[in-house]
Structures are given as structure tokens and as C-alpha cells.
Amino acid sequence: MRETLIEPFRRVWAAFERRLFPVPSSDRLFNLYRDRHPELDRPEAPAIRRRNLWRYLAAYETPPPVFLLAEAPGPWGCRFSGVPLTSEAQLLDPDFPLVGEASGLSERPHREYSARIYWRVMRPYFPRFFTWSTVPLHPHRPGVPLSIRTPTQREVRDWLPLVADLIEALKPAQVIAIGRKAEFALQSLGVRCTYVRHPSQGGARLFEAGVRALLGDS
Numbered sequence: 001m002r003e004t005l006i007e008p009f010r011r012v013w014a015a016f017e018r019r020l021f022p023v024p025s026s027d028r029l030f031n032l033y034r035d036r037h038p039e040l041d042r043p044e045a046p047a048i049r050r051r052n053l054w055r056y057l058a059a060y061e062t063p064p065p066v067f068l069l070a071e072a073p074g075p076w077g078c079r080f081s082g083v084p085l086t087s088e089a090q091l092l093d094p095d096f097p098l099v100g101e102a103s104g105l106s107e108r109p110h111r112e113y114s115a116r117i118y119w120r121v122m123r124p125y126f127p128r129f130f131t132w133s134t135v136p137l138h139p140h141r142p143g144v145p146l147s148i149r150t151p152t153q154r155e156v157r158d159w160l161p162l163v164a165d166l167i168e169a170l171k172p173a174q175v176i177a178i179g180r181k182a183e184f185a186l187q188s189l190g191v192r193c194t195y196v197r198h199p200s201q202g203g204a205r206l207f208e209a210g211v212r213a214l215l216g217d218s
Contacts, residue, residue, distance in 0.1 A: 009057040011169035019162045029137040032079055037145055045103035049082030052100035056083045066129035067172035069182040073138040075146040077112035080104045084131045085118040087111050097126050117199040121208045125215055134185045135159050156185050164189050
């Protein structure tokens, strides 16, 4: 696969290096691209997840016209893969359109329900779309590293500059908010978007219907 980035994604990567990679984790937000949990992650896990993210960006030969903004990394998906709404198991599948490595200590690669549903629906449209997270750190409950919680509005606001950088770099023709937190973020930036239901917590059918209504048949 290509290991270089087209110009818009070079700007995206520069934004990651400036705004995302250096940010330390807290007791409520885990920066998967900077830090590791000694009982959950391989010693080189942050570097693996950054490589997976680079390969994700390198998969695009032209700027994608559709930008989808999700909520935040889940504990079994992006938390270990480094790619939004994508699991380790998917990156290791030779039939999957993206490639990557596992960063977790588990003998079996992590799998995530939302990631499976997301790519079942979105795969026919790839690479016409790019997906990112409103809050790119994993939000968890204090002391429970593999839990998940809804990001606060303050956390969403803290990451608005990065979302703005990505939209400015990619200049998508269409912006889709996956869930209400993403919709709030985009509206806060003054970006016109269309809301679709998040595929988690029973939203799979509504997510699929919303996407197909917006993007049509592949």
C-alpha cells in the first residue's frame, strides 16, 4: 500500500502532531496515541496506533468528498486500533480495505460491535468518505480503563480546533454528524451538517437508513 500522504492529509497529520499526539491522558480521558496501560497495551502500543492512523490516511489517493464525525473512541475499537470506528480484528483481516497492527496485550485481537456495523454499511462507499471523532481520546470512568462514558460538552469544546483543522484541510462537500455530540460540535463551528443516528445501542438500522438516504446506492 502507499506509505505517503496526499497534501490534504499531510495537513491533517500536521494537525495531529500539533494538537493531538502531545496531549497527556487524565483519569477520565486516555490518549491512545501517546500513552499505554501496562496491563492492557504492548510496550510499543502508542507507536503502533500512530502507524495505523498514518496508514489510514495513506489509503486515500484523492481527498474524500464526505466527512463523517463520530463521538469518541470505544474501549474495544479505536482505543486499540487507532482508527475511528475500526477494530484491531478488522485491520488484521486481509479482506478489509485498511491494514494495521494490534496494539493490545490480548492474544486475540479486539473486536467491536459498532465498528462491525459501521463498516458493513460504509464499506461500499470507501474511499469516498473519511471518519474522525469529536473527542479523539477514549472517555472512561475513573479507575475503569475499559469503560465508556459520554464526553462532556467541555470536552467536546476542547477538541473543536482539531475538528476545524481537519475540515479546513479536507474541504469536504458533505459533512455528516454521527450522533448528537458530533452534531453539537459541528454546529458550534458553524459547519453545515446532516445528523444520522449512531450505530451503537440499538441504532444500527437507523444509522444504515440515514447513510443510504444521504449517500445513495454504492
